[in-house]
Amino acid sequence: MPQTIHTPVHHELIIKKSRFIACVQPMPDRAGAQKVVAALRAEHPGAAHVCWALLAGGQSAAVDDGEPSGTAGRPMLDVLRHQDLDGVLATVVRYFGGVKLGAGGLVRAYTDSVAQALLKADKIAIIRQRLLHCAVPYPLEGLVRRELELAGATLEQVEHADQVGFAFRMPVDKADPLIARLNEAGSGRVAWIDEAPAAPR
Structure with missing residues (x-):
């Protein structure tokens, strides 16, 4: 049965001096997600990337925001899909620490950031x-x-x-x-x- 989450939850990882600040939150559509992402960009002007993934029916999205293609948005979206979520936005703000992680390292970092945040999320069933x-x-x-x-x-x-x-x-x-x-x-x-x-x- 598909689920959504009740309230936003955050998690932060430090990997080879890069900071990954993750948030998962309920979100019904792409327009709302884009507003959240714009607010994060304004809040974190020094961040290298603000990557995001939205799972919301036909309005789903996966955005790498300058990271190598397929290393950020898609892995984040896969985490949401794997947990059978819907109406959920995942964002990860990355501050680059000077050490390149490589494609595999980036996939793991973005996957783990979202997965760790979801461990703290209060999930609720979506009843059609x-x-x-x-x-x-x-x-x-x-x-x-x-x-x-x-x-x-x-x-x-x-x-x-x-x-x-x-x-x-x-x-x-x-x-x-x-x-x-x-x-x-x-x-x-x-x-x-x-x-x-x-x-x-």
């Missing part, structure tokens, strides 16, 4: 949610409310018009059984409207 809409005759309103409560659904909106409209979200794996129960209990009088695809919550 599904947003559902239905409309029912007024006599069925109480039944639907009871079923939603029993299923642990989150009621987002109720509209009273010609019929009672419900918008609610719930874990993906519990949605189909609830739809089946409501269809059976409502004897075909539950109308399902423009179902949305599964979305992270």
Whole structure:
């Protein structure tokens, strides 16, 4: 099951006089990640590199920021992938200590920086949610409310018009059984409207 992290965590390594200052933090998209990276550049004007990796669905990224290609961003991203994380940004600020580490040494340094920070991270499971809409005759309103409560659904909106409209979200794996129960209990009088695809919550 994919996980994210609750709050930012930091870790610092010194390898052959180079400082590697790592941070992993929750991050939903690339725009937010770029703001964080820009702030780090401003905060560390003397740093040689600010490398980063983002694992956030279709907005993932791996940036070497001047390190040899594939020695920083990609290894950092691989650590996030290996731990089945999503919605997480890893950054490593490097202050060059005067001793070259070589490609293998750089990969190890960036991998270890992120992996050590993640050891301290408070991870939380990502439960995929599904947003559902239905409309029912007024006599069925109480039944639907009871079923939603029993299923642990989150009621987002109720509209009273010609019929009672419900918008609610719930874990993906519990949605189909609830739809089946409501269809059976409502004897075909539950109308399902423009179902949305599964979305992270």
